[in-house]
Amino acid sequence: MSGGSLGIRSGSYGSLDKQLQNGVLPIQVPSATKTKPFKTFKEKETFLHWICKFAGRKKVGLLLLCAISAAIFVWVLYLGKGAFDNMLQPKNISKYSEQTVCLYMFVDEETKSDLETEHGLNESKKIGLWRIVVAHNLPYANGRRNGKAVSDARFSLWIDGKLQLLVDPYQILERFLWRKTATFAISRHYIRFDVFEEAEANKAARKYDNASIDFQVDFYKKEGLTPYSEAKLPIASDVPEGCAIIREHVPISNLFTCLWFNEIDRFTSRDQLSFSTVRDSVAAKTNWTVNMFLDCERRNFVVQKHHKGVLAMLAQMAPPAIYPPPPPLSLANNPPRKSSLEIASVSPKHRRDWRVGSR
Numbered sequence: 001m002s003g004g005s006l007g008i009r010s011g012s013y014g015s016l017d018k019q020l021q022n023g024v025l026p027i028q029v030p031s032a033t034k035t036k037p038f039k040t041f042k043e044k045e046t047f048l049h050w051i052c053k054f055a056g057r058k059k060v061g062l063l064l065l066c067a068i069s070a071a072i073f074v075w076v077l078y079l080g081k082g083a084f085d086n087m088l089q090p091k092n093i094s095k096y097s098e099q100t101v102c103l104y105m106f107v108d109e110e111t112k113s114d115l116e117t118e119h120g121l122n123e124s125k126k127i128g129l130w131r132i133v134v135a136h137n138l139p140y141a142n143g144r145r146n147g148k149a150v151s152d153a154r155f156s157l158w159i160d161g162k163l164q165l166l167v168d169p170y171q172i173l174e175r176f177l178w179r180k181t182a183t184f185a186i187s188r189h190y191i192r193f194d195v196f197e198e199a200e201a202n203k204a205a206r207k208y209d210n211a212s213i214d215f216q217v218d219f220y221k222k223e224g225l226t227p228y229s230e231a232k233l234p235i236a237s238d239v240p241e242g243c244a245i246i247r248e249h250v251p252i253s254n255l256f257t258c259l260w261f262n263e264i265d266r267f268t269s270r271d272q273l274s275f276s277t278v279r280d281s282v283a284a285k286t287n288w289t290v291n292m293f294l295d296c297e298r299r300n301f302v303v304q305k306h307h308k309g310v311l312a313m314l315a316q317m318a319p320p321a322i323y324p325p326p327p328p329l330s331l332a333n334n335p336p337r338k339s340s341l342e343i344a345s346v347s348p349k350h351r352r353d354w355r356v357g358s359r
Contacts, residue, residue, distance in 0.1 A: 183288070
């Protein structure tokens with residue numbers, strides 16, 4: 001299937017039960033790097049308290065964080081989105097993950113009020129699988145710049161808020177990181193591979209002001225950015241589809257993420273424009289690279305949902321008119337009438353007329 005396909009590639013995920021039987025999970029961590037495990041939700045919330053000052057993204061985000069202590073966190077950043085997106089619960093989560101994964105949803109005051117109205121958020125601070133934590137004092141007015149901050153984590157999976165997780169997180173880690181011996185995985189854009197084309201598409205869609213986009217791309221061009229071509233193979237694309245990011249938190253991937261965020265902070269918040277420049281800069285000095293998988297593979301473990309406004313508009317639209325089929329003809333009551341036209345008989349041609357050259 002081509003990279004530009006909008007289809008869904010059938011999944012090939014390792015069996016979670018077999019991984020458990022083979023001792024692959026829970027993740028084995030060297031004793032020297034282990035930290036004291038959390039015992040209660042209160043202790044976890046105390047540990048995560050500092051992150052509330054920085055965690056934020058007005059686009060809803062989901063982070064799966066496997067801490068060094070092998071405790072696993074799933075975070076949703078749901079800031080300013082209460083009136084924009086519906087809360088999405090993950091599906092197909094295994095019993096093992098339900099027992100080992102702590103799910104946190106970070107919200108602001110506005111979203112908290114919406115959740116209280118729509119979902120009956122009470123003192124338990126839980127809605128479905130999510131435990132609600134209110135974030136304050138976000139550092140940026142631009143929600144896309146608010147930090148994709150993580151704690152002392154081993155692995156993470158970030159998913160955009162308009163997407164719903166459909167596959168157990170352990171199986172996603174196995175397929176896109178462990179099976180590929182990669183530390184960073186992200187899907188390619190489904191149709192665009194070139195940064196210059198992505199910049200023009202952003203301007204056409206008014207994602208950011210044109211002057212800022214042109215300044216950023218011109219800067220990268222002077223730094224050596226060239227249009228994507230087959231000469232860059234095995235690099236599959238220069239433009240990611242940034243709605244799903246899977247990573248292992250090792251120094252090299254942490255460095256890449258830090259440098260990438262610096263570009264988002266320095267130039268526009270359109271992270272797809274700066275991705276390839278940072279990736280190539282790190283790869284030029286190391287043997288590290290990114291696993292850029294097909295977009296159809298991403299569509300296999302997440303599904304896109306409409307925003308609230310779109311759903312409301314669809315609900316108000318009149319349903320298509322459905323007309324009943326015409327009643328069947330009743331031959332018993334209305335037999336066909338005999339035609340009044342006489343059929344003229346045609347005599348066959350004489351044998352001598354068609355036996356040419358019989359003599």
